Amino acid sequence: MVPGQRPGPFLRGAGGELEPHCHGFHLSWRGHARRASYYESASLDGADGWKVFWNITLPSISPTVFFLLVINILQAFQAFGPINIMTGGGPSGATDVLSYSIYRDAFVNYQFSPAAAKSVLLFLILLGVTVFQMKNEKKRVFYQ
Numbered sequence: 314m315v316p317g318q319r320p321g322p323f324l325r326g327a328g329g330e331l332e333p334h335c336h337g338f339h340l341s342w343r344g345h346a347r348r349a350s351y352y353e354s355a356s357l358d359g360a361d362g363w364k365v366f367w368n369i370t371l372p373s374i375s376p377t378v379f380f381l382l383v384i385n386i387l388q389a390f391q392a393f394g395p396i397n398i399m400t401g402g403g404p405s406g407a408t409d410v411l412s413y414s415i416y417r418d419a420f421v422n423y424q425f426s427p428a429a430a431k432s433v434l435l436f437l438i439l440l441g442v443t444v445f446q447m448k449n450e451k452k453r454v455f456y457q
Contacts, residue, residue, distance in 0.1 A: 375454045
């Protein structure tokens with residue numbers, strides 16, 4: 314990050330803190346992913362900014378983008394801490410998510426059977442999202 318520059322909102326986690334893996338993406342995007350010869354060749358060929366981004370920059374950082382996409386989606390489904398600390402489920406359950414519902418059913422209401430069923434459902438949802446992303450990874454992520 315450039316000194317004096319504020320990080321963008323995409324670097325903020327669910328609790329508002331900087332996520333280390335997101336910061337790594339920011340560094341990889343600005344650092345080693347830019348190979349001067351690729352950009353020089355594109356400028357000699359007359360490519361504009363969007364073509365350079367879609368054909369050179371994005372494919373070179375696609376492994377990092379894929380990693381962050383998987384990790385952040387899994388983390389979003391498990392956003393328990395900030396909800397419990399800040400709102401406790403919110404007014405009329407406005408910030409109630411599946412992970413908080415599992416906690417509330419199991420450890421507040423002592424309803425372990427619904428909590429166990431919800432935790433299996435959460436596992437299956439996360440497994441489905443991860444499998445979907447892994448299958449699409451073959452098409453869109455380029456390792457060099």
